[in-house]
Amino acid sequence: MILGVNVDHVATVRQARKTFEPDPVMAATLAILGGADGITVHLREDRRHIQDRDLQLLREIVPVELNLEMAATDEMISIATRIRPDLVTIVPEKREELTTEGGLDLDAMDQRLRDAVKRLNVAGIPVSFFINPSISDVDISKDIGAQMVEIHTGHYANARGEKQQEELQKIKAAIERARLNGLKANAGHGLTYYNVKPIARIEGLRGLYIGHSIISRAVLVGIERAVREMKELMIKSQIQL
Numbered sequence: 619m620i621l622g623v624n625v626d627h628v629a630t631v632r633q634a635r636k637t638f639e640p641d642p643v644m645a646a647t648l649a650i651l652g653g654a655d656g657i658t659v660h661l662r663e664d665r666r667h668i669q670d671r672d673l674q675l676l677r678e679i680v681p682v683e684l685n686l687e688m689a690a691t692d693e694m695i696s697i698a699t700r701i702r703p704d705l706v707t708i709v710p711e712k713r714e715e716l717t718t719e720g721g722l723d724l725d726a727m728d729q730r731l732r733d734a735v736k737r738l739n740v741a742g743i744p745v746s747f748f749i750n751p752s753i754s755d756v757d758i759s760k761d762i763g764a765q766m767v768e769i770h771t772g773h774y775a776n777a778r779g780e781k782q783q784e785e786l787q788k789i790k791a792a793i794e795r796a797r798l799n800g801l802k803a804n805a806g807h808g809l810t811y812y813n814v815k816p817i818a819r820i821e822g823l824r825g826l827y828i829g830h831s832i833i834s835r836a837v838l839v840g841i842e843r844a845v846r847e848m849k850e851l852m853i854k855s856q857i858q859l
């Protein structure tokens with residue numbers, strides 16, 4: 619099973635100051651050294667975190683799967699066909715949301731999705747739909763022409779106890795349905811070091827796409843070293859004086 623690491627939140631920290639650091643491209647390189655099988659970025663319409671320049675550089679340096687999450691808009695489709703990521707995951711996008719809040723509304727977006735899949739496939743890019751864990755959404759994804767689905771694990775992640783078990787069963791059923799339909803099945807959103815195991819155990823799952831929790835942990839495990847390096851620099855500068 620592959621792990622795709624989403625580096626959007628490295629860019630979120632950079633954009634807080636609109637400076638050059640931390641660079642999501644450097645983060646991607648380090649994530650790959652750590653074993654990431656893929657790198658994911660979401661280029662949002664409002665460019666709140668990942669910038670066009672990040673995507674361009676990532677395409678140049680990422681030797682593993684580069685997965686571009688995007689809305690099915692003309693602007694994004696033309697960027698994708700120019701940059702040529704290894705995979706496009708189509709997600710719903712609302713300006714006011716903090717993060718992707720749910721799976722695609724496949725019925726409402728039917729024609730738009732069909733056009734997007736056609737244009738991306740003609741450019742040689744496979745397409746995945748980010749969908750809620752629902753059997754009928756898997757069937758509709760197949761009918762529209764997606765090559766893969768990513769099952770939304772956000773409700774599972776937010777639920778507790780019995781409700782969480784129910785959500786897990788829905789995810790399992792959706793993945794099994796995808797497999798029967800000949801669709802590759804991934805899962806992601808809200809997965810953490812605490813809730814990932816039952817999802818990672820699901821049979822037939824191609825991969826997991828995880829961002830926030832990994833970047834959050836990276837911040838914490840790196841703080842001691844970062845402070846030590848700054849103190850060392852301060853001490854060295856005094857010796858030089």
Ligand code: PXP
Binds near residue numbers: 717808
């Ligand atoms: N998959 C999709 C489709 C997403 O939109 C996101 C969030 O950008 C993720 C996975 C990763 O979610 P998280 O950051 O909660 O791990």
